[in-house]
Structure formats: C-alpha cells, structure tokens
Amino acid sequence: MALTTTSPRERMTLARVAARSVALLSDDEKRAALTSIADAIEADTDAITAANSEDLQRGAGSGLSTALLDRLKLDATRVHALADAVREIAALPDPVGRVLDERVMANGVTLTKVAVPFGVIGSIYEARPNVTVDIAALALRSGNAVVLRGGTAAELTNAALITAMRGALASCGIDPEAVQTVDEFGREGARELMHARGLVDVLVPRGSAQLIETVVTESSVPVIETGAGIVHILLDATAREDWAREIVVNAKVQRPSVCNAVETVLVHRDAAARLVPGVVADLQAAGVTVHGDSVVATLAPDVVPAEEADWMTEYLSLDVSMKIVENLDEALAHIRSYSTHHTESIITDDAASAARFLAEVDSAVVMVNTSTRFTDGGEFGFGAEVGISTQKLHARGPMGLAELTSTKWLVRGAGQVRL
C-alpha cells in the first residue's frame, strides 16, 4: 500500500484512526496479520534488497563506517530472518485483555482492570532496518498502530519494508494506516512526532545515547527511555576466582557492542592481588584492552592508564575499565556516580554484601554471581524484546509485549450512586 504524500500530522492522524480498529482485533486476527506481514516481506525480498543496495551505495558514498554499513545491510538471508522474527512475535500470547485486578465495592459495583493497547506507538531510531519491522510487529501484536521515524541512511530500505507491511495489512482487511512513517519529512517529521500529544501515546526511541537523550529532552509525548548501559561488575573481597574470570570475560566479550556488556570492573582492594592478574590475562587473551587505574597497572601487564573519562564511557567495543575500590561503600558510590542504571552485578561469596548490593544499587537489573549479558527480554522469557528501559516510569528493565499495553478500568453497576 503506497503512502499518500501528506504532512506528518495528517499521517499521524491516519494512524490514530487506524488504532481504533486495530485495538479491537481478536488474537487470531492479529496473528493472521503478522503471518501475512512475514510472508509479504519474504515475497518482496528482491525489492527490499534492491532498495537496500541503493541505501548502501549512498552510505558508502557519504562515508558511513564499515560497522554502520554492516548494520544497514539486508541480504536475502537477513530478510528471511526478519520475517521469521515476525512469525515468532505472532506466536506470542496476546497481551491485550488480561485481567490485572478485580474488585467488588460494598454496594455491589464491580471493578475490572484490563490490559488495553496504548493506541499509537511512535519510534525514532537509527540505521538498523530490522527495527522497522520489529517495532511494527510488536506494536501490532499488542493492538497498537505505529508511526516510525528511521535513520536517513536506511530510508529506501525502510520504505520498501513499510510498503510490504502495509500491503499485508490491507490484504487482511486491516487499515494499512496502522503502519505509518514520517521518514520523508526528515527532521521536521521527527520533531512533529515528538510533539504529537493526543495523536501518539508513547514514544520508544532506539539507538545511541545521544539520540535517546534528544528524544527524552525534546518530547512532550511520554517517552520510554531505553538502552544506554554503562554496566558495572564488582568483584567483592570474597569473589570466587573462577566465577570472576568467566563472568567478566563473558560480560565483556560475548557481544561487546550491546548495552548489557560490562564496561567497568570494580575490584575490592582485598581481592585485587588475587583476582586482577587472572581476570586481566583472560580479558587480554580475548582481545580486550584494559583501561586500569594505577593499582591495576601494578598487578597486570599492558594496562592502559584509565582517565576520568573512562568511567563515563560506554565503549561498546573490546575495551573495559578497571578500578580498585576500598570497600563496598566506595563501589556503591562509584556506581551511583557513573552507572546509567541499566544492569550491575556483584561477584561475591558474602551474603551480606550481596544483600546490600541488591538493595542499594538503583538499577533496572541488579545481579549476584552472574553475567550482565542476561539482561535481555529473550533470556528473561518474554519471547520478544521491545527494548531495555532504564527509566523508572511504566517499565524498567527488559520490556516485552505487556509493556506495550496500558490499562483501563471497566466498572459495572446496577444503578448505584455515590452517597
């Protein structure tokens, strides 16, 4: 379904109208719609990869980095994977209609709190075209319409994906305006999306810390803040050496480019001589550059001196910072100062230290003796992940489909009035 060229506001109004009928779709209808979208994306593989080739060519011409070009790239295999991800979302249980609370007033009036779709979800994101399909599928599965604003670098790819999705909706008898984009309107489209109170119910930005900061600061539409992770692991005085080595290496190396990868390792001074040499050796063997303080540098070779800026850096690369702390209090204070409140883990054999860490660290996910890489909707058993919320309002930590719903109270009486 081609998009009519109108204004961002008209586009969002169409999405708002579509949201009304999408909210009333049954579980089966939503499953069928997503299955149809998955099929349409596969059927359109040639058009999608052709559009993507053009985006890649433009990107290479304008000097995009190899890493960004790789994120942008969609070949037939990746298109197939995108479609499969939609099928997985189709198979998840419907989050709409769940009864969350039931009460009966003394006068017999009944109260039922049910999960309902938000209405229209907006998303502003960067160069990964998979987000286009992912967010649209998650929004539709939870009964919402969606307004997308992707990165300029992926504009043609996104347009091809959106065309496929809109066509699939129309073929199911669903209003195709439920999947909207404001991409052609550039920055103005993003700006209007951030100020579309009354048309858009919630904005989910996905991308760099800077993008998210901009959206949070500028939007008058409520935002769910996701992502940025300056993640800490504390090796406590009593940390087991094998766990310390395995967990730190896993948390850094298994996938360094993601938000739940560890960025700073704090080491209790009483464990420094025992743990630092082995942990650093394992990290270095895995290709990691360790940015350490002066004590770390005396305990291990090839340590790059850490500067203040290192404690504030989300490397997203094979780099990690390491600092010796006097005690648990200093560790907690360091985390308070530098954490983005995403995930922190303590490795310890001391139940009291573990309990204090769990109670006092103010992050979405707080762990004992395990890898920060587990902070993930899939790992948590949600089946799909909308993002990882680092704010405290509405949703905190990995978000599944349930977090794309709001609630409504249904109140049923038989003529009762308030006395």
Next chain:
Amino acid sequence: MALTTTSPRERMTLARVAARSVALLSDDEKRAALTSIADAIEADTDAITAANSEDLQRGAGSGLSTALLDRLKLDATRVHALADAVREIAALPDPVGRVLDERVMANGVTLTKVAVPFGVIGSIYEARPNVTVDIAALALRSGNAVVLRGGTAAELTNAALITAMRGALASCGIDPEAVQTVDEFGREGARELMHARGLVDVLVPRGSAQLIETVVTESSVPVIETGAGIVHILLDATAREDWAREIVVNAKVQRPSVCNAVETVLVHRDAAARLVPGVVADLQAAGVTVHGDSVVATLAPDVVPAEEADWMTEYLSLDVSMKIVENLDEALAHIRSYSTHHTESIITDDAASAARFLAEVDSAVVMVNTSTRFTDGGEFGFGAEVGISTQKLHARGPMGLAELTSTKWLVRGAGQVRL
C-alpha cells in the same frame, strides 16, 4: 527542621541523598515516621493556623475569590483532619518489596521483580495546603523523598507544615531533607524542578488543567498527568428512567467541583422524549443550569442554548451540557472529540451497547449503569489517592500507593554465563 537557604538544585540534591536512606526504611519505621508527622502537625496547630491567617489576609488583599480563600483556609478542625489523613496513610500496607514476578531460567538463574520506591517524587500544585501534607505522606509511605512546589498563595502555610514534617522526621532519626520545598524560589524553583532529570524521578502535578498542561509540556522529568475531567454520561435508547435520573443528578450534584463530576450528558434520540424532561427537571430542582442543544430546549423548560464551547468545558460547577445523539456511533465520536479520557458512563439495558461502550471508549475508567463519582482511589479501595491519572503510561485512573513505586529485577546466579 529549618531549611537552609540554598538553590533549588542544592535542595533537590539533598532530597536525592535522603531518598537513599528512606528507600531502605522498614515498614515499621515508615509507619512511625508518619505517626510522628501527624502528631507534629497537631502540636504545631497554632503556628500553622497563624501562618495560614497571614496567607488569607494577603490573599484577600490581592483579590483572591471566596472559593479560593476557602480552599486555602486551615482552621484547627482542618489541621486535625490533615493529621488524621496522615494516620490513615500510615495504616496502609507497605507497597515496597512486593514480589511482582518470579522466573527461573533454564540454567538455574532466578529472576525476581520487586516493587521499589521511585526515589524522589516532585509535585507542583496550587492553593490547597492539604496537598502539601498529602503528597509528602504518600511519598514517604512508599519509601520516597519529595520535593514540593505549592501555590504562592499558600506559601506561609506550606512552610509551617513543612517545618512540622521535617522536625518529625528528624525526631525519628530520618534525614529531614526527605521533605523538601522549592517554594521560596518562585517560578525559577518550579522551572528547575521540571528539568531536574537525574535528581527527580517523577513529577505529579495537581491543580487546574492549565497548570497540568504547563507541567506536561515543559518538563523533561517524566510526568504523571492527573485530573482534568470532561466526563460524559450517555443515556442510551434503553436506559432505565429511574437510573438515568438518579445517576445523572448524583454525578453532577453530589460534588460538582471535582474531576469525576459529569459535565456532558448525551441522550440517544430514541430516548430523548422519554428521558429529557425528567432528568432536566431533577437537575434543575437541584440547582443545576442545563446548557442544551435545540432539541433538548424543545423538551424541557429553562434550557440555556449550548454552544460549541460548552462541549469543551469542565464546568466544575452546577452546570451541565446536554446533547441529543442519533446513535451510539455519534455518541462515541462526540466522546472521542471532547473527552479528557478520565471517566465516561453509559446507562443502558442493552448488553451489546454496553459491551461496545466498554470496548471502544478510550478513557481511564469506563462505566455501565453507575455514577462517574465512583472514580476515586478511596471508593476503589486503595485507601488513599495520589490523583487520577488521565495518561496511559505507568498508571491510568485512580492511583494508590502502588503507583508511587517502580520495579527492580533481582537476579541471582551461581556463576552462570550467557552461551
């Protein structure tokens, strides 16, 4: 405990530090703190009423309306009622520490989602000094610190109340900076509060629609939007006459100045001749002015002609607008256009109409055959009410203590890493 004169930012930083210890208080400690606050407010009755007399004198001098002066007024009886409200909040169950979800990963890692305090709650509100005590008590009961910004008209009264509360906290060994105000800093204080991301976790504005609109639009701190209610009752074709008359009168007259009072009555054309005369007669007998469309005016005497502006007006007075609609679709469309998404009720004997109304009206509370005045935390059994959220993020409808908490995932392992 006197406040030291610093900047709004320093005040909020002190609250942030205090929030760390308040979050760790036990249920008993929080109860004791609130009991102590209630006692301190009663013990300070003379100082509080003296400060209030000065506020009232200034207010009368600057031409405040009688209604506003009445809201502002605190005599010994009202101070006593304030203290009792705090004791009621003390008696509520602790919302902190509730286990909201528990999962075990296949590898044995356990996940526990628990309710935790937000940290620092900000509130911007108008001339009712009871809000000062109410919000502070609700925040503390849920383990939060609070930063208050009340109306200028109540400045001395609020200062006296805050002094009493801070003294009570200090006497319990709790950091008195957990109750903060930025009142002395005027508009600048409000502005800094709205932009205190990182210091203040959530803002709860209370007051006029204009105040709330300003806070929602200006804040970069997440806001929970409360209050404004352009509330509708639809008298369907099959509405019972006795219920229609009793419910409309109750919803308008029982307390016209509050957000859950009805403002617009829609009447199905097939029921107009049957219902309008009696409903209007009962309303007029209770002193209500009916602003009706031309059909309403032919069915009842003394109807003031309704203009477009009437459908957009939250009267908060003994006025109501009344309109005849062709059918349920037109009623739903009218509600969509003019409702503030607070509460709407249908009076009907038709199960299909009731079901459509419940499903399609996009408001926090949707009712069948009962009075909109029931949208209230107390009536819902929450024991206390933070406000009525008209937004969809985090909380929707009446908010109790639970809505002043966020969540945290506690993850416990034994050396597991991600494969």
